[in-house]
Amino acid sequence: MLDKILGGLFGVAIGDALGATTEFMSQKEIEAEHGIVKDIIGGGCWDVQPGETTDDTAMTIAVAKGIITNFEDPIEDIGRQFLLWKNTNPIDIGITIRVVFKHFEGNWFEAAKRAHDILDGRSAGNGSLMRCLPVALAYYEIYKMEQISVAQSKMTHFDDLASEACIIYNRIAHRLLRNDDLKTSILAEIKNTRYEKISSLKPDCPADGFVVNSMKWALYWLLNYVSFEEVVIGATNIGGDSDTIAAIAGGLKGLEVGYNNLPNHYKNKILDKEQLADLANQLFEIRERETNA
Template sequence: MMRNRILGGLFGVAVGDALGGTTEFMSEAEIRRKYGWLEEIVGGGVWQLEAGEITDDTAMTIAVAKGILRNPQDPIEAIGEYFMEWKATHPKDIGNIIRTVFGLYDGSWTEAARKAGMLLGGKTAGNGTLMRCLPVALAYGDAAFMEEVTRRQSEMTHEDPLAAEACLIYNRIAARLLEGEQLTAAIRAEITRTRYEELLNRAAPLSPPDGFVVHTMEWVVHHLLTAESFGDVVQRAANKGGDSDTIGAIAGGLAGIYWGYDGIPSKYTDKILMRHDLIELGESLLALRESERQ
């Protein structure tokens, strides 16, 4: 059961990313005109993706997972090494905050994030840490350590506490889902008495589906609370447009844990180009999580 959930989480990120990558930066009206209702992974879009190709959301999620697996007790430096390896491949899509931090990195992630904050006028509350944080919850069953690593991986690139706050709420929900809690109950438990509490009324957020981490989290929570299946979650994100690949990846990660790998339609999982890498990563994260318990 845990294997099904961990693989579901990883594939949920990748599917939401690959589906939403087609409609990133488009408006709902543009999407309707071009695709009607997009529900298949077809590639294209602003990045001219192959069908099933992932973007920075999944790539950085994989880097976090690999860093954890290389040094589970203190993974931050290893995560950073995988970030820089990925940057060296000249990916199509790197978010502005992360690109800035990469350019400033000189041996200290904290210092690079601080300098980037100054350079960007304090605007470092993007969703680039939320999109990649799920492997921390998948790897660690110990809540306190999971939360420490979640916060630290966020602060590597985004100094704004709003980014870390969203990652912590998100991974706490993930931890509950990994233990078998119901989706709505897990979300309610973790967003009550937070800035996201009003989303429990299921009304659509008034915010745009953009890269500001608070807006992103609002749409993620809304899609999860109102959808009836995994496919429904990622399709809603993709058809909303805006930062659709990232919102789809983040919402898809939690939906994937909840519905499990077996609950993700095979038309999605079979299409992901790096599916074999994700399966291997999932098996390794499962082994690490189980070794913790012994």
Template structure:
């Protein structure tokens, strides 16, 4: 499988997971099972009352990043922050609390490189490390797949626009390192990423990722997955579903069936599964429901062709 196929899988897998999970967001696993059985088709209505195949803030914010990278040919955080603000002003039906608060600060005149930090410092533990930057950061893995140093820097800086907690910043770094390794065909991408990042990772991020490695190696029988919006548990769930399954479809469906923050958990899983299995492994019946399918494919190609390399 070539890298371009995997790159398309990243962005389209993210959107598929997002749209599949959107109608059952905030539902319990039991409620999803009782009403829908196993969610294998794009559903209409449900949470947020949108048509089948509708994406949420997960994909919309990733699009802001991908468009900026494609149009500018490089990471321009001020431009990305401005795109986030304009998106917020458009009145999205779904936007995270911390994201909204940080972007409001920028609207009110705070610099883009201070607003996220200020919001983090003003937030209490338990509400200061959400998954709102993790869900959108995958485009950096495609654009900077051959430049790990820059990829890490932009992943952190982009996260900090709205989510400055070290767990959020380094969660994005680890996620994008795994994606980049998968784009290159590495069959042990998480292990390689952990070895590379070493002691830089916050303990909670490292522990969560190491538990997935232990499960894959047969050293433990289970991983205590959770379905909240906490960046650590979302990252762990995405890694688990994408790296331990036999197909992209199974990975994304299993993520949705966890309940809770279904759109984001499935979006993170979808990006990883898309990188692992390639865009052709994503069901056509899902892809055909995505109104932004062509743009996502085009952006994936543009980011792939940019091919940033370490200086």
């Protein structure tokens, strides 16, 4: 179980660190500049260090810390962690979350609704999906797991499309933690949803920050590629919102294969590796405690 939890968190961070090199680039631009990006080399639009991660990992860490602080009712603590992160002047904050921060006056859900209105109803970004995995890692009980998955989404992303994607994603993660097979888990959870038609054909939508498109691309890589490397390299080299899509896909794939099976040359590069390992241990302890309660 600990190996899976570690694999999930490192899967997010590795996808983020790899994809940071190609974020906002087109496939053609990536080919011209890099050929194919297979290693964590840094650079990109944020000029990151090799192994440096971005908002995807930072907000995943924030969600994990909030849950660790207050397992029963983590939303306020998750919010406190978001604000601590914001105060570090991060290199990248997604549009929806930036507007929410600007209008936050003590109630996250009200700020999310205001942001939704200010953005003319476009609050279905992928920013709550990219950070939601710690909820599935900590909460064994599926009803509670779904409830917190939705709440951590709604506190910044008013649109139901965002919370719907978080539920499907974390239900897949929940199955992986029971040792179910990844493809079987995905196919079971996307049945009768808008994601049902994901096939061996590349999704007919841009690999951008709209949560439905990001989810379609992440599921496409997960359903059609076998190894962890293939999944995160695939997502990285399409460009667009590549760091987030690689993080979303990398989280589930890392959970499936486990930390010990993640490539060393990726794991060792992650600058935040001690913090991620510490958080994985704490989430594991919480899960064990709750499972045995």
